[in-house]
Amino acid sequence: MPQLNGGGGDDLGANDELISFKDEGDQEEKISENVSAERDLDDVKSSLVNESENNSSSSDSEADRRPQPRPHLESYARHRELFVEALRRQQDAGLFKPSPYAGYPFLMIPDLTNLTNLGNPYLASQAARTYLPMQWPLLDVPGTAAMKDHRSSPSPLSNKVPVVQHPHMSHLSPLLSYSPDSFPPQTPPPFSPDAGMSRAPHPAELSPYYPLSPGGMAQMAHPLGWLPGQSIYPITAGGFRSPYPAALAMNASMSGLVSGGFPSHLMPPTQTSVPHPTIVSPAVKQEPRDGGHHGKVSSPVEKAKDDRPHIKKPLNAFMLYMKEQRAKVVSECTLKESAAINQILGRRWHSLSREEQAKYYDLARKERQLHSQLYPGWSARDNYGKRKKRKRDNGKCDSAEVSGGPFSPPCVLTPPQERPPAHSHLTHTHLSQASPASSLDSPATPTTALASPAAPAPTHTDHPHPHQGESLYAEQVQPLSLITKSHRSGRDQLSHISQPPAPQTSYLHPLIRSGSLAKMSGPHSSSSSSSSSSSYPQYSPHMVSARSKTPPMFSRSFPLPPMLASSSNAAHHQSEQSLHCALTQSQPLSLVTRTKN
């Protein structure tokens, strides 16, 4: 994107994320459109192998750490109000600024379900976030009558069907979301994409928006907001009130859409809880364990904690993308399993052009910002332990396992480091060109790697980056088979192996590159602020290093014969399904999962 940062300063925009774009992006972009479809197919083709090792050893669990009481609620409430106000103003004034994001006129809206809860979208456990696409122009319109209409009639599909497509996406792939099917005939997307394009808020602008100060928010629109998963329609119920969205831009329109009225009034004055989409009631959805009921808490302290609403982490760029695209993928493929779908999504993600990814990074950034504003004291840690903790695998043995598995091939698994990259990259080594040794790194190389995200915005194109390899990346993907290791995180070390080169390397953003990557020290970037760390933290090495590893997809070391491995039933299932897709596409992808041992 365009520079998010705009020239100005916004820091915000700029930096954050590094997108991992692969360079492909550039080329890809072009390609992407056409190709996207193909790629997907290709992607699918590849076979996956998973190993899961699970282990569970988690020690921690301590989950709850710190009981510190935070003033969240209060602040939340306050924020909410502010937002509301902002909205109004917006309506009144109708301010929209053109934004770089033109294409993304989306708003986030809390799901109906959420509505129920105090309106805080996040509260609801599940449906916490809904994004609506909006047209900017419309936004201005007070009445949004039109929109309303659409919305007013709930469609059956409404909930899970993706109704609208993201404009920009559209070109990406045919798939795009919404399949027409989804829509009831009548429901055309409320907003035409084109129109929507008109403008989106500039990231830079964000800040202003989020600001506590009421005024600011108005402008924000959620760029990507719409997530297909949640339907727009849901909103109708009256409840829509979430600050979050509001913040985003809530456009009045939205509100209008939703409630038809102003949300503000909808909002219960008293509520303390904040309506951020991320908020979830104390019991986390995920955690059934609690029983969902608050009740359980025994100690006072805990109790206190419980009382606090569960605030979900803001969605990252990929998650946003997933939400958006999942339905589409599902519709295309017969696969239903999320795990399989996610794999596909992961691939697609990588195949996205940097610009496209940038959009999501941007949104994610905005969400984070907003989230931080809404919940200043919130820490991701607060949610630890709420989910069950997963076990982690343990050692990575897996690799061995994996490899050992049916495929001997080197599988990806090879121990992390060891395997040089070669394999992984094999194909593409070129890409990485980088380096041999580092090869893995190449991608991995943090330094390099990092860059990207941030860049997104700026990216725009240029990126001089050297690497060009990127493009390759995309291709690579296809052919490869995937072997995943289950666990990601930590162990990904393997990743190196697989590392996809593309992304990282390529992307380095100029900025980043120039600067340090790591944190981008902001300095450079644009700006200013290095600001907030929070905002941009991303650059971090993580991308690269740790996870970036993400080998999975890339790991292609060798193409697995389709089915190889499968040890588990599960594998079969997936594989079958996968096949489905694959078939359609062309090759089957096989997933092999390893179950826990």
Place this chain on the structure above:
DNA sequence: CCCCCTTTGAAGGGG
């Protein structure tokens, strides 16, 4: 019934 699986990214803690 509940957790797992799977993806990428963000963030915090620990070494």
Place this chain on the structure above:
DNA sequence: CCCCTTCAAAGGGGG
């Protein structure tokens, strides 16, 4: 500093 670990979403599958 770097690595590791969790969590975020989602939904079928498995125990």
